[in-house]
Amino acid sequence: ESAKAAAVLLVFLFRRRDFTGVVDGVVIAGLTATGFAFTENILYLGTAFGTDQLTGDTGIASVTAATFFVRVIMSPFAHPLFTVLTGIGFGFAALSGTGRHLRRALLPLGGLLLAMGMHALWNGSSSFGEFGFFAVYAAFMVPSFGLLTWLAVWTRQRELRTVRDELPVYAAAGWLAPAEPFALGSMRARRLAREYAGLHLGRPAAREVARYEA
Incomplete structure (x- = not known):
């Protein structure tokens, strides 16, 4: 989580103009964590495949199949879910006024600690008994994912509503x-x-419209 947070911190420090609120924090942290998970999944699946080559296991009973089911089917959102908490902390820090240095330092740190705690709960769920993983998955991870998705959508709609309210002037x-x-x-x-x-004036025009919208 610290490594993923470091990537978000670099954007926050060096592309501050593009990091203005919670939505930016969610997007940047989500993309960072997705890249991390993509790399990690390749390593896990490669190790599982190597194990199956040594043992001769194939098909649905193989380690590769089990690893694919758990990491790619059931929990592709896990890493983004954890790191988005860090991103939200940075997002609220970005909304803090000038001079609020302590607040701007503590909010990202609090988000990082929450991300670490959720990641630790996820990793430790298999030690909670035979169905511990599924219990944590259903009772905690899925609702958390739904809540954070709602927060991201609500925040974006709030920003768009501000645009509609302010620009008529x-x-x-x-x-x-x-x-x-x-x-x-x-x-x-x-x-x-x-x-x-893009349809009527070509791709350069579409890019200009996108720049204007941004």
Whole structure:
């Protein structure tokens, strides 16, 4: 978790302009953890396959099949779920006002400690008895994943609502066209604008629209 948090910290320190809130923290931490999990899964599956080559096990009873089921089918979201807690801590730190140095240091640290705690619970679940892993998975991990997914969606919608509420003033001043506040305040409208520009004016135009939206 510290290694994954270090990647988020680097973005927070050196691309601060692009790290402005909770959604950014969720996305950056999620991508970092997904890359970590992808690499780790290759190592686990490679080790399992090597074990099966030595023992001669094949098919559904093989170590490779069991490893694939647990790591790829049941828990592909595990690493992103843990590290997103760190990202949320950084996101709230990004929202803190200037001069709140202690708050900006403690929030990411608190997120990292939560990520470590959840990761430890996940790793230790197999020691809770024969069905410990499944109990932790159903009672804790799945609800946590659902809650964090809801938080990310709600936060993004809140940001879009702010865009829709604030930009009409600029449209009234003549800086924006009347329809732009709505278009910029909707993810669907943003996507349609990029597709329209790309279809009628080519990929460079679609990239310019994406830059404008950002």
